[in-house]
Amino acid sequence: MKRFVLFVPLVGVVALVALFFMTLDRENKDVLPSPLIGQAFPGFEMVALETGETVTVEAIKGEKVLVNVWATWCPTCKAEHAFLNKLAAEQNIRIIGINYKDEDVKAKQWLESFGNPYEVNITDPAGKLGLELGVYGAPETFLVDANGVIRGKHIGDLNSDVWSKLKPQFEAMQ
């Protein structure tokens, strides 16, 4: 029985090493949990990229939607763009864009040459709406329900792998 005590340090070290490897595997340091999940989409009054008209949070409500934060300076946004086009065209998913810290001219050119999957684009040149949403790296995609409540968030590009994980949640949403 007393000899067992001698093994306590060994067990301790093994447990620590195991914990270390588990967190190494699990932690994706680029993905932080968002405190906004379950919260209402923050109110805003911004300008629509396409029309120059005022857009408010009301534009988001009514039907569940993906709110995609993107910019022309963001290479990963380019990578996911074709998939967004596909989602909008083939699966009839409603997507609203937030053009984050970008220039209108470049953004319009981008949409012209790569296609426009967005119902509307909200311009956020100073990143003010981005800050309200806790955005720290484009692309980010929010799953927002018909009442304008944020139900989920994905950081990084949307692709078929990611979508196969998000889709059940999105479909279950109101």
Add this chain to the structure above:
Amino acid sequence: MKSIKSLASAGLLVLLSLFSVQASAVVEGYKYQFETEEEVQRFNGLAEVLRCPKCQNQNLADSNAPVASDMREKVYELMQDGQNDDQIVDYLVARYGDFVHYKPPVRAETWLLWFGPLIAFLIGLLVLRQLRSKQTTKQAQPLTDEERAQLERLKSGSDSTSN
């Protein structure tokens, strides 16, 4: 004599006004204007304890990431609105999560983070005590009859060799 004195006091006034007119904090090449030195200290203090979510080993004072400069700008804005340090930290935590503050709150999820080291220390202490008490009990154990006889034999043996 008089003129020198007045000149000196005028000079002092100019010097004082230079200091009191405005104070500013310079962070990563951006300049933030404040009314008092105290506010500059507050701003710098906040930039130290807030963490950049993009470049995670840096605080807002160190980071040159665009999001960090937006966040510094917001801290400045909220300070100008008269919000206190706690309100400003809460504002950013509400949007970016506990992660942005270098001092996370004590909660169920952060419990291990806060008390883990103490627990490890206590376990260590316990193990150390166990090992020590084992040693002392060994020393205090009386000799058995057999051991005593062996001791006598050794003692008489060593006596015979020395004689």
